[in-house]
Amino acid sequence: MFQVGNRVRIRKPTRVPKGHSKFTQPVEIKEQVGPSTYRLADGRLWHSSHLSLVPLVGKPNSDQPAADVSEANVLNTDQGLERYSVRQRGSNVSLVLDMSALGSVEPLSSGVVTPRERATQEYLQSAGRVLSRQQLRDITLNTQMLHAEFAVIQSVYKTILPNPHSRVILKTKNSNDLLSSYINANYIRGYLRDERAFIATQGPMINTVNDFWQMVWQEDCPVIIMITKLKEKNEKCVLYWPEKRGIYGRVEVFVNNVKECDHYIIRSLILKQGGQSRKVQHYWYTSWPDHKTPESAGPLLQLVNDVEEDRRGFTSCGPVIVHCSAGIGRTGCFIATTIGCRQLELQGVVDVLGIVCQLRTDRGGMIQTEEQYEFVHHVLSLYESRLPVEPGQ
Numbered sequence: 001m002f003q004v005g006n007r008v009r010i011r012k013p014t015r016v017p018k019g020h021s022k023f024t025q026p027v028e029i030k031e032q033v034g035p036s037t038y039r040l041a042d043g044r045l046w047h048s049s050h051l052s053l054v055p056l057v058g059k060p061n062s063d064q065p066a067a068d069v070s071e072a073n074v075l076n077t078d079q080g081l082e083r084y085s086v087r088q089r090g091s092n093v094s095l096v097l098d099m100s101a102l103g104s105v106e107p108l109s110s111g112v113v114t115p116r117e118r119a120t121q122e123y124l125q126s127a128g129r130v131l132s133r134q135q136l137r138d139i140t141l142n143t144q145m146l147h148a149e150f151a152v153i154q155s156v157y158k159t160i161l162p163n164p165h166s167r168v169i170l171k172t173k174n175s176n177d178l179l180s181s182y183i184n185a186n187y188i189r190g191y192l193r194d195e196r197a198f199i200a201t202q203g204p205m206i207n208t209v210n211d212f213w214q215m216v217w218q219e220d221c222p223v224i225i226m227i228t229k230l231k232e233k234n235e236k237c238v239l240y241w242p243e244k245r246g247i248y249g250r251v252e253v254f255v256n257n258v259k260e261c262d263h264y265i266i267r268s269l270i271l272k273q274g275g276q277s278r279k280v281q282h283y284w285y286t287s288w289p290d291h292k293t294p295e296s297a298g299p300l301l302q303l304v305n306d307v308e309e310d311r312r313g314f315t316s317c318g319p320v321i322v323h324c325s326a327g328i329g330r331t332g333c334f335i336a337t338t339i340g341c342r343q344l345e346l347q348g349v350v351d352v353l354g355i356v357c358q359l360r361t362d363r364g365g366m367i368q369t370e371e372q373y374e375f376v377h378h379v380l381s382l383y384e385s386r387l388p389v390e391p392g393q
Helices: 115-125 133-140 143-157 208-216 296-313 327-345 352-362 370-385
Strands: 007-010 025-030 037-040 045-047 053-057 068-069 081-087 096-101 168-169 184-190 198-201 223-226 245-248 251-260 264-273 276-285 320-324
Touching: 025 320, 115 320, 115 352, 133 143, 133 370, 143 198, 143 352, 143 370, 168 208, 184 208, 198 327, 208 251, 208 264, 223 296, 245 264, 296 327, 296 370, 320 327, 327 352, 327 370, 352 370
Parallel strands: 198 320, 223 276, 223 320
Antiparallel strands: 007 025, 007 053, 025 037, 037 045, 068 081, 081 096, 168 184, 184 198, 245 251, 251 264, 264 276
């Protein structure tokens, strides 16, 4: 679609006052660094398949097809993401993009590691602070220290785009079709760096529901964790499962049973495709309050325990899918808590700092706020209090 030397504009991800331009100033494409990836004059990389760039027609009679970019469902998520429905003119393919303010988003990696990226990688791979059970109890009471520790994590790594090395790629007939293979999701390592223990993803929206179920089937996921309401202050996620039966792309979904607990709803699902069927357990955690962390650590800990018990009973060893709205804040809390509980159970110690850094290596922005970081400590402290007393105590 684009060529080196083209001057292009990027649509602003925010509403603008009447009379003001909805686009950034023109930027020249300096080089093509991949089949559909281009470096702009300002150093940023963009995939043409994402249709984030709107080419300027250089000649009045140019027959170059333009991209039709229309705003739809502008959404303020936990980290201020905004969502746009992008459709290429003449195509029935559409893609929902999640973008934060352009100035705060790291460039997509092109294989060239900058000094800043290298320093970030070194920090995330080496940072850690192993806490004994007593030290965990003590630091949970020290809010100032926890917030200061999180501030260091936050200062070195802010990107929220899916990290390329861990990104989930949807399988398509055409391996070069980046549009069809894209989903905002990452494989997340678990306890002892167990590969692909989880998948962290954004909440499905109307244009991504079929992709979501394709991923569930493709990755043979036994459990789905949803930690968001459908709408809080703004729309967070669409109702992506049926009341009884629904077809999403090539995947047929049946709701076999519904069980309502105090803080979450459990749905037993049957997925069918191509003559095969699989069982999937869906947990919808509904007690997380809007714009803050829960007052009690008990419900999240109970969810973690129930999911682990279910997971061990399933024959599938695929990753557990976890999502909230943006797939980084509450999602990160759940995964960090799960890993931390396992550490405490088997080792008698926990390294929350190291866990969060590992999560952020796999998906940028995991654990969004200092309050969430503090909350994870509170949940783990509650779990620790229920473990057998250590010898000598």
